[in-house]
Amino acid sequence: MKSELKSKIIIIFLIIFATIGGYNSLIYADEQKKSYEYDMYENGSGKDITSDEAVKSEGDNLKESDGTDLFRTSNMGISQSGVDLIKQFEGCRLTAYKVTSSEKYYTIGYGHYGSDVYAGMTITQAQAESMLKSDLVRFEGYVNTFLNKYNITINQNQFDALVSFTYNVGNVWVSYNTFQLKTYLINGVSNYNSDQITTAFTNWNKSGGVVLDGLTRRRKAEAALFLNGNTNDCSCSDSYAGDYVCTASSALNIRSGHGGTVIGTIPSGAVVYVSKGDGTWAHVSYNGINGCSSMQYLKKKQDTLNYQLHVWISDTDMGSVPEHFYKGKSYYLCYEILDMDTGKRVDIDHDGLNYSVSEVFGYPDGTKSDPCTYGNDYNWYRSYMGATGQYKGIVTVTGDINTSCEIGWKVEYSGNVTLKASTYSVNLNIPGNISQRVTLTMEGEIPDNCALSKDSSGNGFSAKWDGDWNGWSHDMVITGEGSGSGVIIVSVVDGKNASVKYGTIKIYVNVTKEQKTVSAMSGVKLAGRADDALRINWNINSSASGYIIEQYKNGNWSRIARIADKNTKTYRIEKLTNSTDYRFRIQGFNFDNGTPVYGSYTYVSGKTNPSKITGVTIGGRAVDALRLNWNKVSGASGYIIEKYENGKWNRIARIADVKTRTYRVEGLKASTTYKFRIKAFGFSGSTPLYSTYTYINGRTTPMAVTGVCIGGTAKDALRVNWNKVSGASGYIIEKYENGNWNRVARIADGNTKTYRVEKLKKNTAYVFRIRAFDFDGNTPLYSDSKYVNGSTNR
Missing domain, CATH: 2.30.30.40 (SH3 Domains)
Structure with missing residues (x-):
């Protein structure tokens, strides 16, 4: 009854308030409360919020069947997103208040209601936050208790939505046996679609049996949060x-x-x-x-092991396989273990496996080396090739992995010659260092009739012998021709049979060509706004020949301009929607021998202004007031109204509710023309945005006539006198007869102060009324009527 009575009192109060012209006071109050105009209906003190489909329990059953306390908590707590949702609808007041005088306790902060709040109590913002945090523990417990009772698992967003719901309506999980939302949670929300879940929330939108728009909006916001966190999606x-x-x-x-x-x-x-x-x-x-x-x-987890042992011979540790093997050199027996399911090398990361490895060399005379046995920390075993003939290598893995592999190779050449280069890596740059000389020399036992051969692979360079071969060294000049890389293979070969090779080396070549680059844009900013356009400015990019501008829309970046003049520093994007956020990016471009080269993107965003207000009219007049009406501006945050007086425009109202479409300007003078202008405002972040002004003029009505009296009588006439009304254009006099008011005179001179009504009956009482009139352009304006009685003589 208390909530129902309070709702009715508030509704009646609002009707009376609006009727007597107090509407603008409500607007200012809303602005000071930061637009939390519905907090009197949406706080957490349980103001008799109900659902028609819910069935009451037979008392508050706070005990399990075994007598244990039903109120218990789990690890789930409300997140900041849930707290923000509650704050949005509760609002915050730092002074204790009562919505109606019949309430038992006062309310303060974010809907904190109880005996600990008293008249005149004030708190700080920090205390309000602390109260809310403390109150939420109880409502988290209500939700957790319900979830635990039915072994329900939900995600964070769903939990946040249920705590906000419970904070508003109370512990309905206990006080009601059945209602849709409770049933859906018990049966599993994945069995119901989003419309059903939203309806289950919005059923709880009545206070005192009356549907409230504020409660409907809150329920929809909670449903949206609940559905946004649905893990089924x-x-x-x-x-x-x-x-x-x-x-x-x-x-x-x-x-x-x-x-x-x-x-x-x-x-x-x-x-x-x-x-x-x-x-x-x-x-x-x-x-x-x-x-x-x-x-x-x-x-x-892998049910079976799928590993492969890879074994090879190299002249360096873990190097590549040489083309030929020479007597008098040492070689490495190398291995790696591959996990064929993941492609990873197990011998590097071990993969949690324990194993040992044994490596053995077999020589041409049939003997074997001592086995090199170790754990999984090495990948090679080195041995000297002291004779020609057939060699073999054996690698055995035991432990969590059990496998082995045997390979063979032949040492064919008995000489001892080493081919060396002055460098094995050539790096060239175009322009700049475009060629380099490499000297090849042989050391050791040089075979008779030997020569050098070269074979190149790759691109971007050429290699040529320079000078004559002297039997033991030769110069080669490598020249860069374009971007590329490759390998030059130089071999010591038999002078009569080039297929017989005694030694081979590789020279790696890399050629880079400097490419034209475009630097990032600077000075990119939003330089102008309109309700249908945004202007972007930037600094000239000396490394670019032009610019490309793109706009983000429908999930993709779309080009909206290609500007071929590098000196252009601005661009206006038009045909945009008012009060809308837009994202843009700009990059410079140029050409490198006909190939386009682009710089990195620089991003900028902006919001268009609200659209110009339409439908601005004078919606009502009084002797001391004018009412302005207008159409709602979609996307705006509110409106600003200004009045022109004393040679300048002065703000008279800032309306923070975009739904407001009227304002009553009071404290005006009678029969006076006033100029007004109105604009919509919004925000881009913390930056205010304004529409262009819409102008309108209006004139107040004349003052009511004063000093009205019967100034003279006769048998067939009466004289009506009055005081002059300043600013009026004239007066209208009417006589009451036969149940109607009939005009007897329209006096077009505002200075006239008397009129003789003739052709009356003798000894008869008459009633007259008089009012002043004026004009606002062609629109007539009238004052209130003043009445006077008089009787003719006998």
């Missing part, structure tokens, strides 16, 4: 499904959703089932807890 795929091993150092958290609240843990080394994932988050089930965990610390 995530993009995870079941391609990640399977058993995984937890690789965290101690334990891995299980969360209520992607990045949600911690609801459990997985011990290190435990096997957990993953139903789906996206590479970042996995939907896990462990020890009866269902939630999400980071995939960074989950490794898929």
